[in-house]
Amino acid sequence: xxxxxxxxxxxxxxxxxxxxxxxxxxxxxxxxxxxxxxxxxxxxxxxxxxxxxxxxxxxxxxxxxxxxxxxxxxxxxxxxxxxxxxxxxxxxxxxxxxxxxxxxxxxxxxxxxxxxxxxxxxxxxxxxxxxxx
Numbered sequence: 001x002x003x004x005x006x007x008x009x010x011x012x013x014x015x016x017x018x019x020x021x022x023x024x025x026x027x028x029x030x031x032x033x034x035x036x037x038x039x040x041x042x043x044x045x046x047x048x049x050x051x052x053x054x055x056x057x058x059x060x061x062x063x064x065x066x067x068x069x070x071x072x073x074x075x076x077x078x079x080x081x082x083x084x085x086x087x088x089x090x091x092x093x094x095x096x097x098x099x100x101x102x103x104x105x106x107x108x109x110x111x112x113x114x115x116x117x118x119x120x121x122x123x124x125x126x127x128x129x130x131x132x133x
Contacts (some may be wrong), residue, residue, distance in 0.1 A: 022064045029057050 033053050041049060063069040070080055
């Protein structure tokens with residue numbers, strides 16, 4: 001057996017246990033996401049929690065299934081640079097919307113999400129309030 005074949009045989013590791021652990025973590029995070037979808041978290045907290053869970057799941061996939069955990073140097077630099085730009089673009093969009101005066105946002109911006117949810121879930125719409133005469 002040539003020396004390079006013997007060295008290559010020792011360098012290979014079975015990552016089955018690690019893949020199963022990451023898969024289990026992804027399943028748990030998916031169950032948590034589903035569970036939280038059944039509760040109404042008011043305001044921006046719901047979006048923040050959902051984005052945090054999605055970010056954790058994306059990080060697990062990128063680090064382990066895309067093998068970035070084992071990589072060094074340029075690959076990690078590319079990942080971190082792209083993450084910085086994604087965060088920057090999201091923050092700039094949020095800041096742009098936050099600095100607008102209220103009349104620049106659509107008039108039904110407060111009630112539209114509830115109406116869309118009702119339409120998707122086929123819930124009966126709430127009764128309309130009586131109109132003033």
